[in-house]
Amino acid sequence: MKNIGNIYRISGPVVVAQNLNAKMYDVVLVGNKKLIGEVIQIIGDKTIIQVYEETTGLCPGEPVENTNEPLSVELGPGLLKSIYDGIQRPLQGLEKKSGNFIERGISVNSLERDKKWNFVPALKKGDKIKEGDVLGSVQETPTILHKIIVPKGKSGIIKNIKKGEFTLNDIICELENGEKLTLMQKWPIRSARPSKEKLPPEIPLITGMRILDSLFPLAKGGTAAIPGPFGAGKTVTQQSLAKYSDAEIVVYIGCGERGNEMTEVLVEFPQLEDPKTKTPLMNRTVLIANTSNMPVAAREASVYTGITIAEYFRDMGYDVSLMADSTSRWAESMREISSRLEEMPGEEGYPTYLGSRLAEFYERAGRVKCLNNEVGSISVIGAVSPPGGDFSEPVTQNTLRIVKVFWALDAKLSSRRHYPSINWLQSYSLYKDTLSNWYEKQISSNWTELINKAMKILQEEEKLQEIVQLVGSDALPEKQQITLEIARLLREFFLQQNAFHKTDAYSSLDKTNAILETILWVEKKALETLELGVCAKDIVFSKSKNKIANAKFEENYKQELINAKNEIEKEFEELIRNLV
Ligand code: ADP
Ligand code: MG
Numbered sequence: 001m002k003n004i005g006n007i008y009r010i011s012g013p014v015v016v017a018q019n020l021n022a023k024m025y026d027v028v029l030v031g032n033k034k035l036i037g038e039v040i041q042i043i044g045d046k047t048i049i050q051v052y053e054e055t056t057g058l059c060p061g062e063p064v065e066n067t068n069e070p071l072s073v074e075l076g077p078g079l080l081k082s083i084y085d086g087i088q089r090p091l092q093g094l095e096k097k098s099g100n101f102i103e104r105g106i107s108v109n110s111l112e113r114d115k116k117w118n119f120v121p122a123l124k125k126g127d128k129i130k131e132g133d134v135l136g137s138v139q140e141t142p143t144i145l146h147k148i149i150v151p152k153g154k155s156g157i158i159k160n161i162k163k164g165e166f167t168l169n170d171i172i173c174e175l176e177n178g179e180k181l182t183l184m185q186k187w188p189i190r191s192a193r194p195s196k197e198k199l200p201p202e203i204p205l206i207t208g209m210r211i212l213d214s215l216f217p218l219a220k221g222g223t224a225a226i227p228g229p230f231g232a233g234k235t236v237t238q239q240s241l242a243k244y245s246d247a248e249i250v251v252y253i254g255c256g257e258r259g260n261e262m263t264e265v266l267v268e269f270p271q272l273e274d275p276k277t278k279t280p281l282m283n284r285t286v287l288i289a290n291t292s293n294m295p296v297a298a299r300e301a302s303v304y305t306g307i308t309i310a311e312y313f314r315d316m317g318y319d320v321s322l323m324a325d326s327t328s329r330w331a332e333s334m335r336e337i338s339s340r341l342e343e344m345p346g347e348e349g350y351p352t353y354l355g356s357r358l359a360e361f362y363e364r365a366g367r368v369k370c371l372n373n374e375v376g377s378i379s380v381i382g383a384v385s386p387p388g389g390d391f392s393e394p395v396t397q398n399t400l401r402i403v404k405v406f407w408a409l410d411a412k413l414s415s416r417r418h419y420p421s422i423n424w425l426q427s428y429s430l431y432k433d434t435l436s437n438w439y440e441k442q443i444s445s446n447w448t449e450l451i452n453k454a455m456k457i458l459q460e461e462e463k464l465q466e467i468v469q470l471v472g473s474d475a476l477p478e479k480q481q482i483t484l485e486i487a488r489l490l491r492e493f494f495l496q497q498n499a500f501h502k503t504d505a506y507s508s509l510d511k512t513n514a515i516l517e518t519i520l521w522v523e524k525k526a527l528e529t530l531e532l533g534v535c536a537k538d539i540v541f542s543k544s545k546n547k548i549a550n551a552k553f554e555e556n557y558k559q560e561l562i563n564a565k566n567e568i569e570k571e572f573e574e575l576i577r578n579l580v
Pocket of ligand 2: 235
């Protein structure tokens with residue numbers, strides 16, 4: 001068998017080659033056009049290949065050439081601000097070469113080769129280095145220092161190390177053993193980059209979304225899923241997280257969703273400002289776009305491409321967050337390829353290894369001590385789009401078994417225009433207890449108490465609603481009428497948050513805490529007023545409570561909350577005075 005075989009059979013994105021010397025996961029060039037493919041099965045003398053480009057027009061007999069390399073990404077300066085397809089081909093580079101419609105079989109470097117970067121060494125001649133060490137750095141964008149990491153398998157004593165302007169292929173460091181290092185390295189996407197140890201998830205990823213930060217927090221290095229039916233707000237939530245969460249690097253994978261959703265991201269992101277540094281958000285972002293009209297196999301790969309890039313930045317000691325929208329489309333690409341391979345289908349036609357693939361992917365999240373002893377993290381947030389919003393389907397169910405945070409979107413809430421439409425009774429976070437320490441130290445000593453109280457009121461509201469629907473709220477005991485009113489304040493002024501409002505889109509933890517505290521203060525005041533003999537109806541009808549809403553939309557929320565409290569106090573006093 002040789003390095004060049006030929007096509008035996010073609011079935012959509014799957015091509016069978018014969019007479020080809022190949023190993024599993026080798027990258028091969030398929031047909032006269034040299035389409036990029038990857039070996040996914042070997043049966044006897046037949047090699048099964050998934051092809052990352054459209055296969056129409058391929059004919060049996062055309063050549064298949066083995067590159068003998070695994071599917072890898074290029075890692076080095078120039079990753080940030082890039083927009084890639086599922087196998088890390090830069091969309092702009094492709095466009096330059098082939099125009100608006102991407103031609104097949106064109107090869108473009110993932111990272112620009114001509115550009116020079118200013119390398120500042122961190123080590124000197126005679127220093128001993130090993131895989132994972134930081135050799136030096138390049139100021140890649142105004143906000144991100146790109147650390148140059150010693151690639152896998154390289155170690156020894158530095159013979160010389162240079163300083164100055166270099167392209168990615170220039171040699172910046174030579175070792176005594178003759179090894180030469182550059183600013184760039186490659187990594188096979190299907191294997192995780194190593195780290196020393198996993199650290200406990202004790203620091204929250206602050207999202208700026210009140211409901212998430214308070215009731216269902218995600219840890220840095222944690223995993224979360226956002227399942228929801230079409231139009232419930234998965235994409236808006238993912239994009240809010242990309243914009244506002246306190247990760248230093250964002251990897252956003254648009255995976256199999258409609259082209260126009262991704263277009264919004266591609267058009268909008270480059271114009272967005274990082275709220276922390278007031279510089280363009282793209283300075284710390286890598287976008288991967290594989291929309292529904294792009295080849296299905298590349299969609300399968302896009303998730304691995306994204307997480308490998310995330311791991312690389314994690315290894316520099318950064319907190320990275322990775323969004324995948326949507327993992328259901330990713331699972332569908334596995335299903336399509338599996339059916340082409342005529343594998344025995346599992347539930348609903350998905351391959352039997354669906355669960356293990358999902359687990360392997362989420363397993364690459366985590367807060368770790370890197371090989372170089374820096375601490376970095378990858379938080380993974382996957383959108384799930386179950387058909388018809390039915391959470392009992394295989395992708396949602398398998399994801400639920402793996403992730404620690406579940407933000408369940410609810411079509412009933414979105415149809416009532418309650419955004420974000422995250423159902424507070426269905427959602428959960430398994431990080432809540434581990435993170436409460438952090439919140440109590442950093443934000444407020446009674447944080448956990450407030451959160452638990454709010455949750456209890458919301459749960460009680462659900463129970464009371466059933467009674468209200470039968471007999472009306474007047475029939476409820478007075479205290480419970482107050483509970484319903486406080487629950488309304490919580491829903492409207494705390495949980496609801498407009499992702500498109502310039503001030504409300506991001507809520508700092510202090511603001512989140514202050515609004516919650518104010519609403520629970522109203523509860524206390526209302527119950528005291530009730531005690532004194534004022535009837536619940538008058539308390540419920542009092543208008544000034546609604547002033548709390550102003551705090552959401554004003555920069556000076558503290559003053560707004562003070563104003564609201566003063567007015568509420570006055571109104572309640574008035575009710576008491578009217579008693580006598
Ligand atoms: P999905 O990705 O689940 O199909 P989208 O994220 O595209 O749904 O949301 C659909 C629409 O719902 C958005 O275009 C927007 O109008 C509205 N929406 C969702 N979340 C919010 C939010 N947090 N604030 C304001 N509007 C929202
Ligand atoms: Mg969407």
